[in-house]
Amino acid sequence: xxxxxxxxxxxxVGGFVCMLGQILINKxxxxxxxxLVLYMLVGVVLEVTGAFKYIKDFAHSGISxxxxxxxxxxxxxxxxxxxxxxxxxxxSGGLGAVAAGLTTAITCGFVFGLLSKSHSxxx
Amino acid sequence: xxxxxxxxxxxxxxxxxxPMVRTLFAAFIVGGLICCxxxxxxxxxxxxxxxxxxKDVATWESCIMIFFGSTLTALGLYDKIGHFAGAGxxxxxxxxxxxxxxxxxxFNREGVFFGVCAKMFVIAGPIIVFGTVASFTxxxxxxxxxx
Numbered sequence: 001x002x003x004x005x006x007x008x009x010x011x012x013v014g015g016f017v018c019m020l021g022q023i024l025i026n027k028x029x030x031x032x033x034x035x036l037v038l039y040m041l042v043g044v045v046l047e048v049t050g051a052f053k054y055i056k057d058f059a060h061s062g063i064s065x066x067x068x069x070x071x072x073x074x075x076x077x078x079x080x081x082x083x084x085x086x087x088x089x090x091x092s093g094g095l096g097a098v099a100a101g102l103t104t105a106i107t108c109g110f111v112f113g114l115l116s117k118s119h120s121x122x123x
Numbered sequence: 124x125x126x127x128x129x130x131x132x133x134x135x136x137x138x139x140x141x142p143m144v145r146t147l148f149a150a151f152i153v154g155g156l157i158c159c160x161x162x163x164x165x166x167x168x169x170x171x172x173x174x175x176x177x178k179d180v181a182t183w184e185s186c187i188m189i190f191f192g193s194t195l196t197a198l199g200l201y202d203k204i205g206h207f208a209g210a211g212x213x214x215x216x217x218x219x220x221x222x223x224x225x226x227x228x229x230f231n232r233e234g235v236f237f238g239v240c241a242k243m244f245v246i247a248g249p250i251i252v253f254g255t256v257a258s259f260t261x262x263x264x265x266x267x268x269x270x
Contacts, residue, residue: 003166010162011155014215018154019147021210026143032213032222033246037253039214044257061162064181065188066154066214067250074254078262082269090266094258101216102251104186105223106243108193113227113239116197 006060013055013062036067043071048079073097146209153204153211161188161215185216192217196224222246 021035030038046052052072055063063069074094081093095102125133165184168175175183192215195201201221205212212218223243230242244251 007159007162010158014158015151015155015211018208018211018214019151021154021214022147022150025210026146032218033249035210035213036219036222036246036250040250040254041257044254044261048261061165061184062155062158065158065161065185065216067216067219069185070216070219070250071254071257074258075261078258079265082262082265087263087266090262091259093262095255098254100182101185101189104189105193105220105247108190108220109223109227109243110239112193112197112224113231113243114235116228116231 009059010062013059014065017063017066017068039067040071040074043068043073044075047072047075070098070101073101149208150211153208154214155211157188157211157215157217160191161185164188188216189220192220193224196221197228201225219247219250222250 017039021039024030024035024038043052046055046068052063052068064072074097077097078090078094081089081091081096083089085092161184164187165180168180168183172180192201195204195217201212201217202225205218205221212221223246226245227239227243230238232238233242
């Protein structure tokens with residue numbers, strides 16, 4: 001039962017976050033790049049103000065799978081690095097925290113990009 | 124010739140209006156489901172690797188989700204989901220993967236260097252730039268406040 005409730009929370013919060021994005025698209029005709037940047041910056045703000053931790057304790061992946069989690073990781077990495085290594089940590093910590101995700105995405109993009117069969121559209 | 128303003132109004136009248144309720148519902152359902160799949164991957168990882176730390180589970184979870192998103196994009200399925208779900212497929216991390224893989228595949232015809240590698244960042248570039256600058260700013264402000 002508990003696991004069901006847990007997934008219900010994830011579903012509700014994750015769905016709600018996406019629904020807010022859809023409202024933005026419907027009302028302002030924002031492009032997907034702007035939506036993604038906006039959400040990522042929201043994640044940075046949530047992490048800095050400390051609100052992200054509480055939402056994450058409540059909804060787990062519901063908030064960390066949307067790109068808000070990516071922004072929060074960036075801010076968290078920079079702050080943790082700053083505490084451990086001072087200024088150098090503040091510089092390297094942010095990207096260090098999201099390095100795994102970025103590497104996966106870029107490698108997948110490169111491999112699938114090379115494999116894709118869109119040669120037919122050659123101009 | 125028609126005036127710019129007239130043209131804008133013409134566009135406004137004739138551009139397809141996204142029906143509010145249906146698109147919101149679709150975004151909610153698909154976004155929620157994607158987050159649930161992520162949670163399920165995390166739970167399975169916790170069962171298989173009992174000693175894995177919470178942080179590593181979260182990192183693996185997002186890596187696997189990114190991989191799934193990329194694979195679905197490569198198979199052409201993600202765009203179909205996106206057509207139905209709108210923001211429900213953009214906002215999750217799989218949408219970020221889609222925004223990298225999709226242009227990389229599309230611009231394959233322009234060559235490896237300036238096609239695949241450069242156009243990969245058409246949408247992801249702003250995200251990475253804003254993210255890097257924001258994280259550095261946060262770190263720098265944090266550093267100054269603890270001096």
